[in-house]
Amino acid sequence: MTERRARRKPGENRERLIEAGLIEFGLFGFHGASTARIAARAGVPQPHVYAHFATKQDLFLAVCAIAIDIVADDLAAASLLASDATALRAGARSRVDGGDEANYVTRDSALQLLSQAIAALGASELRAHLAELLAELRTTLGADAFRATFGTVGESALRRALALN
Template sequence: MTERRARRKPGENRARLVQAGLHEFGLYGYQGASTARIAARAEVPQPHVYTNFTGKPELFLACLDEALDRVHTRDTALLAAAELLIYQALATALDPDHGAVIRHRLADVLTPAHRDQIVLAAASRLARGELLGE
């Protein structure tokens, strides 16, 4: 008989999915990220993605909000992942379906100088092959 895992606290699966999404969206961008990989990384059954979020767009925006908060507060936990996700969000900002919302969220938090600093840091990490432990 298999052992059951301990029951998680309310909101814990959502938090785990956002943390996993920071990595997946940062590494693969919006189009390349998979909700199945995000769920697996979060150690959450995939149906829980859709219990906590209406779909991939809402999960991406929740991850973007978390990334912007971490960068704004200079929270060093997952800062590299946050910067990579913002880098990917800048590319996704041109998407006709989701771009307007993303541009609005980025403009609310990032100054042009701060945006440029994040892009340079993320591009440097990618060029050096620092892919968040992948």
């Protein structure tokens, strides 16, 4: 007899999809990630992806928004505690979307995803939304911190995308 898995709390599948999306999109980019792999990593059937997000693009943008929150929060905290070396170490953990205590992603995962988002600025179907999200992050962090985090290439890619919109 097959054991049934316990029912998940409302919103738990969405949280799992966001966490899995953060990892998959971070590793493979928008075009390289598949919703099948995201669903498998999240431990949910693939139709659940589209029950929570109308398109792969919507999932990617939602994941980018969460990653921006993680990075902005962690870098703001690190700048407040700049004298504390542990606050600046990679691997600082942030909670995703109010999930339970086991649902954490690293700041490094969020930064990796945002680097993929900067690369995806070249995709016309994503450009406007991504440029808006990344410009908001640049404003939150300040231009110097944004450039220090994503380099001059990231800064120039964002400027170019904003000019195209």
